[in-house]
Amino acid sequence: MAHFTKATSVKDWLNQRMAIEKVEKVMASEYWIPKNINFLWAMGMVLAITFALLLVSGIFLLMYYQPHVNTAFDSVNFTIMREVDYGWLWRHVHGVAASVVFLVIYIHMFTGIYYGSYKKGREMIWISGMLLFVTFSAEAFSGYMLPWGQMSYWAGMVITNIFSLGDLHLDGLVEWIRGDYVPGQAFLNRFFMLHALLLPLAIMGLIGLHFAALRIPHVNNQDGEEIDFDVEAKKYLSGDKAGSKVIRFANDFMSKDLMVVGIFLIFFFYLVFFHYGFALDPVNFDPADPLKTPAHIYPEWYFLWSYEILRPFSVNIGLVAFGFAQVIFMLLPWLDRSPNAVPASRRGAFSVWFWVLLADMITLTAMGKLPPEGIFSTIGLVAALLFIALWVVLPFITKNEKKA
Amino acid sequence: MKNKEPLILVIVVAFTLLTYWLVEPYAHSQMHKHVDSQNFAYADLPAITKTGNVENGKLLVTGAAACTGCHSIAKENLPAGMDAVTAAGAYGVNPPDLSEAGAVYDAKFLADLIKNPAHALKVEHKFDAAKGQMHPMASFAGAGGDLDQEVADMVAYMQSIAVKPSEVTPKMAFENACGRCHAVKYEKWTQIGEKPSFKLEKDSLTFDVKVLEYQEHLTKYMGKLPPDLSMYYRSRNEHFLSTFIENPQAHLEGTAMPRVGVTADAAHKVIEYLADSADTKRHERSSVGMNVIIFAVVFAIFALLWKKQVWRDLH
Numbered sequence: 001m002a003h004f005t006k007a008t009s010v011k012d013w014l015n016q017r018m019a020i021e022k023v024e025k026v027m028a029s030e031y032w033i034p035k036n037i038n039f040l041w042a043m044g045m046v047l048a049i050t051f052a053l054l055l056v057s058g059i060f061l062l063m064y065y066q067p068h069v070n071t072a073f074d075s076v077n078f079t080i081m082r083e084v085d086y087g088w089l090w091r092h093v094h095g096v097a098a099s100v101v102f103l104v105i106y107i108h109m110f111t112g113i114y115y116g117s118y119k120k121g122r123e124m125i126w127i128s129g130m131l132l133f134v135t136f137s138a139e140a141f142s143g144y145m146l147p148w149g150q151m152s153y154w155a156g157m158v159i160t161n162i163f164s165l166g167d168l169h170l171d172g173l174v175e176w177i178r179g180d181y182v183p184g185q186a187f188l189n190r191f192f193m194l195h196a197l198l199l200p201l202a203i204m205g206l207i208g209l210h211f212a213a214l215r216i217p218h219v220n221n222q223d224g225e226e227i228d229f230d231v232e233a234k235k236y237l238s239g240d241k242a243g244s245k246v247i248r249f250a251n252d253f254m255s256k257d258l259m260v261v262g263i264f265l266i267f268f269f270y271l272v273f274f275h276y277g278f279a280l281d282p283v284n285f286d287p288a289d290p291l292k293t294p295a296h297i298y299p300e301w302y303f304l305w306s307y308e309i310l311r312p313f314s315v316n317i318g319l320v321a322f323g324f325a326q327v328i329f330m331l332l333p334w335l336d337r338s339p340n341a342v343p344a345s346r347r348g349a350f351s352v353w354f355w356v357l358l359a360d361m362i363t364l365t366a367m368g369k370l371p372p373e374g375i376f377s378t379i380g381l382v383a384a385l386l387f388i389a390l391w392v393v394l395p396f397i398t399k400n401e402k403k404a
Numbered sequence: 405m406k407n408k409e410p411l412i413l414v415i416v417v418a419f420t421l422l423t424y425w426l427v428e429p430y431a432h433s434q435m436h437k438h439v440d441s442q443n444f445a446y447a448d449l450p451a452i453t454k455t456g457n458v459e460n461g462k463l464l465v466t467g468a469a470a471c472t473g474c475h476s477i478a479k480e481n482l483p484a485g486m487d488a489v490t491a492a493g494a495y496g497v498n499p500p501d502l503s504e505a506g507a508v509y510d511a512k513f514l515a516d517l518i519k520n521p522a523h524a525l526k527v528e529h530k531f532d533a534a535k536g537q538m539h540p541m542a543s544f545a546g547a548g549g550d551l552d553q554e555v556a557d558m559v560a561y562m563q564s565i566a567v568k569p570s571e572v573t574p575k576m577a578f579e580n581a582c583g584r585c586h587a588v589k590y591e592k593w594t595q596i597g598e599k600p601s602f603k604l605e606k607d608s609l610t611f612d613v614k615v616l617e618y619q620e621h622l623t624k625y626m627g628k629l630p631p632d633l634s635m636y637y638r639s640r641n642e643h644f645l646s647t648f649i650e651n652p653q654a655h656l657e658g659t660a661m662p663r664v665g666v667t668a669d670a671a672h673k674v675i676e677y678l679a680d681s682a683d684t685k686r687h688e689r690s691s692v693g694m695n696v697i698i699f700a701v702v703f704a705i706f707a708l709l710w711k712k713q714v715w716r717d718l719h
Contacts, residue, residue, distance in 0.1 A: 035718060038408060038409045038412055039409055039412070039413070040412060040416075077590075077634075077635055077682075078590050078634075081684070081685070082590065082684045082685070086692075088685045088688075088689060089689075089692065092689075103420065107416060222408070241717045241718050242717065242718060242719055247718055251714050252714055252715070252718060255707075255710050255711040255713075255714040255715065256711050256715070258707045258710065258711070259704070259707045259708050259710075259711040261707070262700070262703050262704030262705075262706075262707035262708065263704050265700045265703065265704070266697065266700045266701055266704055268700075269693070269696045269697055269700050270697060272693070272696075273689055273690070273692070273693025273694075273696065273697070274690075274693060277428075278424065278427075278428050280638075282638060282639050282640065282641065283639065284639075285635040285638040285639035285682070286635065286639045287635075295435075296435050301423070301427045304427065358419070362419065362422060362423050362426070365423055365426065365427060366423075366426035366427060366430070366431065369426075369427045369431040370431050370434055370435070371434065371435060376434075
């Protein structure tokens with residue numbers, strides 16, 4: 001057993017038992033971050049804050065929400081929106097944060113791709129991040145079912161139908177997922193469980209993994225510079241803060257994070273109070289009606305690009321393309337064959353690849369919402385084929401990349 | 405080294421706004437039919453050329469024109485001949501009380517309605533007299549004098565007993581124009597009136613049964629039970645509601661919903677009633693919103709100052 005002495009203070013008492021000073025050093029004051037970064041490096045903190053907003057607002061909503069097909073809609077739109085003091089506020093914060101969190105996730109992801117932050121020991125950061133993207137997607141989808149509006153019901157119908165996998169006709173699997181032939185009470189109950197318990201647990205676990213994956217390779221910097229963290233840390237600790245290439249996580253980096261969070265929150269609350277329509281779809285304010293299919297069924301904006309990879313093709317091919325789109329980002333660290341972990345602007349063909357991918361995904365997003373008619377379906381088809389082609393050519397263009 | 409942050413910010417904001425514009429304003433402009441407002445001018449209806457005589461109008465409404473055979477005028481102590489459920493059984497829908505009709509409905513509309521209901525209501529596709537499909541409200545063919553003068557008199561009478569148009573409340577406008585077909589359960593409104601709070605469950609259930617009976621008649625009459633409008637202010641938008649009220653056929657050709665002929669002002673009140681139901685806390689949202697934004701700005705300023713202080717030694 002370890003040796004304990006009479007504590008001189010509460011801190012000392014804790015220190016003997018939990019090494020809090022050491023933990024504080026490892027996690028904060030001597031967790032070294034490169035100085036050469038821009039505000040895009042604060043997106044992780046923005047995401048953490050947005051997740052906290054989702055969690056807190058979700059806890060308040062949980063106190064009044066009723067997961068029953070007869071009362072779910074009214075418990076949200078009457079009880080929470082009208083009867084409960086500030087219930088409307090929690091719902092708006094929750095709905096808007098659920099949409100905005102994806103905007104920040106996409107910015108975070110494209111930052112990683114642009115600066116090559118998935119290479120040279122950072123593969124696990126990328127993979128845990130993509131797993132977070134998948135679980136956030138499931139969390140968003142399951143949450144969308146809960147108000148039991150028209151779009152909840154019909155999106156639930158369409159998305160669970162995907163699991164019949166076209167000509168494989170796995171109708172039994174679809175019924176197993178729904179717990180019924182069509183979305184009903186069993187469906188609503190299990191998506192409520194997924195949304196309020198299992199998926200948040202998975203997300204919190206994955207956030208832990210994501211942070212842990214970051215600790216040893218450290219974050220990248222905006223010039224892809226190789227930094228000897230030990231040497232630079234010594235320089236910092238000896239007092240040459242200005243000359244050192246690294247800074248402490250806390251308070252140095254955190255003060256910048258908080259500044260970005262502050263600006264983000266102005267934007268976020270503007271959306272919550274004055275511009276929420278994009279996140280709280282009007283169609284979902286009609287109660288679920290199994291006998292009335294809405295004229296247009298579309299997912300929330302953050303799923304549109306992958307929806308549009310499914311849609312322009314015949315069922316079986318569409319499903320294969322859709323499956324491809326779901327997993328391909330995960331493989332990025334291996335599909336990119338170049339050892340250069342530098343910004344895309346210095347990587348020749350990869351730079352073109354990056355901007356084309358971004359433009360293509362925005363095009364897919366737009367076409368995924370527009371009615372699949374005339375020119376829109378043609379553009380959608382071309383954009384979907386381009387998306388697949390981009391990933392096929394990636395290993396070839398990066399293999400011949402010159403050393404940057 | 406050059407500071408790249410402003411450029412990066414411009415790029416991030418530009419791509420975000422582009423995506424937003426594509427999936428919201430642009431996509432919705434392509435998905436929904438656009439109907440322009442005609443400002444409730446009812447240009448298809450003839451103007452009233454005669455000056456109405458209130459006294460003569462009263463005689464016609466309560467006498468020769470036989471309006472009060474079906475319509476109550478509560479303000480003049482003229483009760484309905486039947487209760488709402490029985491009336492709906494007879495006519496399909498309970499005929500409206502005429503107390504405030506003169507304030508809620510457009511005068512041109514009322515005049516045309518009296519002469520030819522199916523025409524004014526734009527339901528001639530459903531009620532074609534030539535095919536024997538009679539509208540439950542009989543056309544007024546005149547009481548012996550000049551038809552246009554008599555109609556103008558009746559309209560003048562209805563306007564004389566109604567409140568001033570400025571005194572029409574949102575609830576009054578909704579109940580008159582919409583409330584006999586549409587329920588708004590979040591406001592406790594049913595097609596036969598506001599549901600009172602009953603002490604005994606038996607009484608509550610009795611009331612519910614009456615509503616169900618009424619709804620059965622209404623469903624037979626309309627083809628489908630008209631929807632509950634509790635959340636329509638949020639599931640549709642103001643422009644949609646306004647143009648739909650003005651002329652349902654413009655949005656949904658062939659619909660059984662009649663044009664109700666409300667004035668622009670009354671339509672505005674109806675929408676306010678729907679907003680109170682579906683977006684009850686909108687005023688609180690604006691005021692709380694301003695305070696939160698002010699807080700967020702102050703927070704951001706302090707965060708900026710703290711960052712500057714911490715980074716002073718790092719540069």
